[in-house]
Amino acid sequence: xxxxxxxxxxxxxxxxxxxxxxxxxxxxxxxxxxxxxxxxxxxxxxxxxxxxxxxxxxxxxxxxxxxxxxxxxxxxxxxxxxxxxxxxxxxxxxxxxxxxxxxxxxxxxxxxxxxxxxxxxxxxxxxxxxxxxxxxxxxxxxxxxxxxxxxxxxxxxxxxxxxxxxxxxxxxxxxxxxxxxxxxxxxxxxxxxxxxxxxxxxxxxxxxxxxxxxxxxxxxxxxxxxxxxxxxxxxxxxxxxxxxxxxxxxxxxxxxxxxxxxxxxxx
Amino acid sequence: xxxxxxxxxxxxxxxxxxxxxxxxxxxxxxxxxxxxxxxxxxxxxxxxxxxxxxxxxxxxxxxxxxxxxxxxxxxxxxxxxxxxxxxxxxxxxxxxxxxxxxxxxxxxxxxxxxxxxxxxxxxxxxxxxxxxxxxxxxxxxxxxxxxxxxxxxxxxxxxxxxxxxxxxxxxxxxxxxxxxxxxxxxxxxxxxxxxxxxxxxxxxxxxxxxxxxxxxxxxxxxxxxxxxxxxxxxxxxxxxxxxxxxxxxxxxxxxxxxxxxxxxxxxxxxxxxxxxxxxxxxxxxxxxxxxxxxxxxxxxxxxxxxxxxxxxxxxxxxxxxxxxxxxxxxxxxxxxxxxxxxxxxxxxxxxxxxxxxxxxxxxxxxxxxxxxxxxxxxxxxxxxxxxxxxxxxxxxxxxxxxxxxxxxxxxxxxxxxxxxxxxxxxxxxxxxxx
Numbered sequence: 001x002x003x004x005x006x007x008x009x010x011x012x013x014x015x016x017x018x019x020x021x022x023x024x025x026x027x028x029x030x031x032x033x034x035x036x037x038x039x040x041x042x043x044x045x046x047x048x049x050x051x052x053x054x055x056x057x058x059x060x061x062x063x064x065x066x067x068x069x070x071x072x073x074x075x076x077x078x079x080x081x082x083x084x085x086x087x088x089x090x091x092x093x094x095x096x097x098x099x100x101x102x103x104x105x106x107x108x109x110x111x112x113x114x115x116x117x118x119x120x121x122x123x124x125x126x127x128x129x130x131x132x133x134x135x136x137x138x139x140x141x142x143x144x145x146x147x148x149x150x151x152x153x154x155x156x157x158x159x160x161x162x163x164x165x166x167x168x169x170x171x172x173x174x175x176x177x178x179x180x181x182x183x184x185x186x187x188x189x190x191x192x193x194x195x196x197x198x199x200x201x202x203x204x205x206x207x208x209x210x211x212x213x214x215x216x217x218x219x220x221x222x223x224x225x226x227x228x229x230x231x232x233x234x235x236x237x238x239x240x241x242x243x244x245x246x247x248x249x250x251x252x253x254x255x256x257x258x259x260x261x262x263x264x265x266x267x
Numbered sequence: 268x269x270x271x272x273x274x275x276x277x278x279x280x281x282x283x284x285x286x287x288x289x290x291x292x293x294x295x296x297x298x299x300x301x302x303x304x305x306x307x308x309x310x311x312x313x314x315x316x317x318x319x320x321x322x323x324x325x326x327x328x329x330x331x332x333x334x335x336x337x338x339x340x341x342x343x344x345x346x347x348x349x350x351x352x353x354x355x356x357x358x359x360x361x362x363x364x365x366x367x368x369x370x371x372x373x374x375x376x377x378x379x380x381x382x383x384x385x386x387x388x389x390x391x392x393x394x395x396x397x398x399x400x401x402x403x404x405x406x407x408x409x410x411x412x413x414x415x416x417x418x419x420x421x422x423x424x425x426x427x428x429x430x431x432x433x434x435x436x437x438x439x440x441x442x443x444x445x446x447x448x449x450x451x452x453x454x455x456x457x458x459x460x461x462x463x464x465x466x467x468x469x470x471x472x473x474x475x476x477x478x479x480x481x482x483x484x485x486x487x488x489x490x491x492x493x494x495x496x497x498x499x500x501x502x503x504x505x506x507x508x509x510x511x512x513x514x515x516x517x518x519x520x521x522x523x524x525x526x527x528x529x530x531x532x533x534x535x536x537x538x539x540x541x542x543x544x545x546x547x548x549x550x551x552x553x554x555x556x557x558x559x560x561x562x563x564x565x566x567x568x569x570x571x572x573x574x575x576x577x578x579x580x581x582x583x584x585x586x587x588x589x590x591x592x593x594x595x596x597x598x599x600x601x602x603x604x605x606x607x608x609x610x611x612x613x614x615x616x617x618x619x620x621x622x623x624x625x626x627x628x629x630x631x632x633x634x635x636x637x638x639x640x641x642x643x644x645x646x647x648x649x650x651x652x653x654x655x656x657x658x659x660x661x662x663x664x665x666x667x668x669x670x671x672x673x674x675x676x677x678x679x680x681x682x683x684x685x686x687x688x689x690x691x692x693x694x695x696x697x698x699x700x701x
Contacts, residue, residue: 071590073514100593110584112603122602123592173588180592 019044019184019214020065025079027060027069034060037079038240040233042184047206047215049225049246052235053261058218061235062186065216066102067095083184100127103177107189109169111161111176116153119161119172120144123180139179147175148205167198174205178213185209187217191224203228222262226250234258320680324673330462330475331422332414333388333451335367337396339407350404358400360393364415371456372447384447389416389475414458419474419667421448425457428666439666465674469640470656474667477660479675481642485555485635485650486624486682488643492559493566493623498616500563501570505612508571509578510600529568536565537629545633552634556646561633562623569622573615577608610697617690621683627654653679 020042027035035057042048042065050058060069067088069075081088088098100123111119120140121130130136140157144150149171153164161172170190177185187206191199206215206228219225225232226246233243234257242255253259341348344358365385369375375384392415399406399413423429424440425448435442451457468478512518540561544550550557581604589599630636636655643650651659653675660672 066591068587068590071586096593096595099590103593104587104591106584106587106591108584110582110588112585112588113607122589122594126592126594126598126602176588176592 017044018042020081020083020216022061022064022081023079025061025064025077025081027057027064028076028078029072030074034238035064036238038235040240040243042214042216043231044214045210045212046231047210047217047229048231048233049229050216050218050233050235051220051222051225051261052241054220055237056235057238058233058235059188061240062188062216062218065184065186066099066104068099068104070095100180101182102184102186103180103182105170105173105177105185105187105190108193109166109173111164111169111172113160113162115158116144116161116164116172117157119176120179123176127180129180143175143179144172146178146209147171148201149175165198167194167201170194170198170202171205174202174209178209182213184214184216187215189218189220192220199224222250234261236261320673320676324670324675324677326426326428327465327670327674328462329426329459330464331417331425332458332460333368333417333421334456334458335364335388335392335413335415336370336410337363337367337413338410339363339396339400341408344400344407345404350407352401355400355404356397358397360396360400364388364392364396367413371454372450380443383441383444387418387421387444387447389418390473391416391476414460416464416475417457419665420444421457422475423666424448425459426670428670465671469642470638470651470659471640472638474663474665474671477668477671479653479656479678481639482651482653482656482675483678485558485639485643486652488555488646488650489558489562489652490620490624492556492646493562494616494620496560496563497566497570497619501567501616502574502612504567505571505574505578506600506605509575510604511596525568525571529572532628533565533626534628534632536561537632539564540629541632551647551649553637553639553649553651554647555643555650557633558630558635558650558652559646561629562626565626565629566619566623569619570612570616573619574608574612577611577615578604580611581607610694613693613697614690617686617693621686621690624682624686625654625679627652627658630655653682 018041022038022040022042025035025038025040026033038057038061040061050062052058063069064077064081065083065088067077069077077089083098083101086093112122114122117140120143121136124130124136124139130139141150141154144153149168152168153159153172161169164172170193174185174190191202194202203224206217209215217225217229229246231244232246232249234241234249234253234255236257242249242253242258244254249258250262253262340363343363344360345351345354347354365388368385368388369381372384375381395413395415399411417425420429420439421444424445429438429440431445440448448457464476465478467480468476469481471477508518508521540557544557544560545552585603585607586599589603590596594602630652635651636659637649637651638659639649639651641648657672657675657679660668660675
């Protein structure tokens with residue numbers, strides 16, 4: 001697998017442009033194949049959105065990128081995925097370090113049942129960032145500010161994170177993810193549990209975060225994909241049907257399945 | 268074709284007639300009634316049990332005492348006059364106590380009558396006198412009024428457990444004894460006092476000298492061993508099985524076996540303890556250490572099952588959140604999952620411990636059913652346990668042990684209620700929402 005990854009790098013001269021390169025990625029849950037030989041490049045400092053009907057494999061693909069699928073019993077991933085040219089399925093690679101580089105925001109806001117402060121400070125603490133209290137304070141403030149939550153919660157950092165509203169909780173989770181300064185942030189339908197106003201806040205935030213992070217977002221809302229992403233990939237029944245420039249994919253898709261999905265004929 | 272036939276068929280509206288409604292209401296009312304009957308049956312049984320125990324046992328917390336005019340004669344107690352400890356300790360207090368009581372009834376002269384008279388007083392009267400002298404040697408040479416314990420028969424008679432109306436041949440207190448007792452009552456020299464001995468002494472053949480403290484200490488030494496062994500082992504196995512072990516045929520087999528072990532009759536664990544701990548490893552008989560080890564084996568499955576359930580109840584989103592920020596699996600478990608599962612684990616552990624505290628059968632097999640007077644001082648001393656003490660007293664023929672048995676049950680129940688209350692409090696206190 002390590003060999004294959006090296007070959008892959010040779011075949012892709014534009015590695016500087018692509019943060020993550022996936023080739024021939026198939027995922028099996030027991031006997032069932034959830035993802036069929038997907039090849040996808042994720043652009044550096046870009047927002048890439050993954051769309052498609054339920055059960056098409058887009059979340060599965062996202063969870064391959066930080067090896068979150070390892071946790072699921074009976075899940076098997078084959079193929080090559082590289083992060084900056086490094087094979088992330090290399091047996092020698094430490095999963096914990098990978099996840100520090102590739103952060104994740106989940107569908108349902110899942111703050112720890114601890115204070116807002118501890119929610120943010122937890123990641124830096126376990127990775128040895130900000131040993132001193134003052135450093136941690138600074139990380140907490142910076143992360144919350146970047147997530148656009150600082151003004152709302154600065155007076156109640158010791159209150160439980162679970163006491164915030166749904167939209168605030170999700171921004172807290174984003175702040176938690178960026179507190180460890182990852183290179184990539186994976187977002188799995190981050191707005192599906194939020195109202196339109198909170199959704200708009202998060203979308204703005206994603207656009208701002210693009211400057212410093214590479215973002216991959218799974219979404220059910222095609223409008224959202226069109227608004228926040230530069231590139232879009234359309235999945236259908238475990239196949240990557242089409243991937244391209246967001247503008248182009250939504251206005252002039254190459255595949256008729258894509259056409260059918262974005263015009264609302266199925267899905 | 269299907270569409271035309273569908274539209275042609277008459278539309279069936281739901282039957283909203285009063286008859287259906289009445290039937291539904293009647294069914295609901297009936298169900299509620301059955302529920303109430305069940306609850307009241309349960310409460311009624313509980314009340315019956317508690318009333319019977321309390322009405323039988325509350326008298327054991329009091330004990331009748333007899334006042335003696337005791338002359339602490341120097342020639343009798345300390346002929347040398349040096350107030351030396353060993354001399355004071357060995358003096359004939361029995362004789363002094365008997366002489367004092369006989370002194371109150373100068374007209375009793377016949378030998379057998381004198382012995383019967385002295386029998387009204389507990390055999391522990393000499394200890395009472397000795398304690399007074401040793402605590403304060405200055406009483407020697409004076410005459411004091413001393414309250415000594417009455418015998419169990421006198422105590423039972425005073426508490427009304429022995430009736431005057433029964434023919435004399437059928438009761439332990441004879442008519443002559445009643446005459447003396449009446450005279451003592453007339454002189455206001457019989458009094459009911461709080462029975463401290465019951466809470467401070469070990470077991471005894473004499474009911475008025477028997478106490479529950481020895482068994483209580485034995486029980487808690489045992490419980491300590493049980494918890495020290497079963498809590499860490501149980502919680503660690505639960506964490507490993509729930510969070511780390513792969514789900515395959517082997518772990519399924521282990522799970523089935525743990526559930527089976529929880530249902531194994533406790534006497535079987537006692538036999539195991541007898542065969543392994545006593546016969547093979549040669550550990551001491553009747554020791555809280557062995558009792559605790561046997562009860563730990565018995566409690567382990569309960570703790571493992573409770574801990575696994577508590578861990579399973581922590582939502583997976585918490586684990587994902589921790590792993591997502593780059594925590595290792597162990598960090599995710601120890602920092603996030605375990606603290607959230609702790610109230611459930613502790614509740615399960617306390618319930619397991621309460622079960623262990625009330626367990627008798629396995630202790631019978633490892634010799635904790637012995638008659639032990641001394642308060643155990645360590646884990647390898649001979650000891651007995653609360654439920655075993657109840658069993659022993661329930662087996663004793665003296666009338667006064669009946670109330671002692673019920674009182675011991677009350678003490679055991681009190682400990683169980685306290686433990687369960689702590690379990691509830693812990694759950695309330697540490698419950699967190701997510």
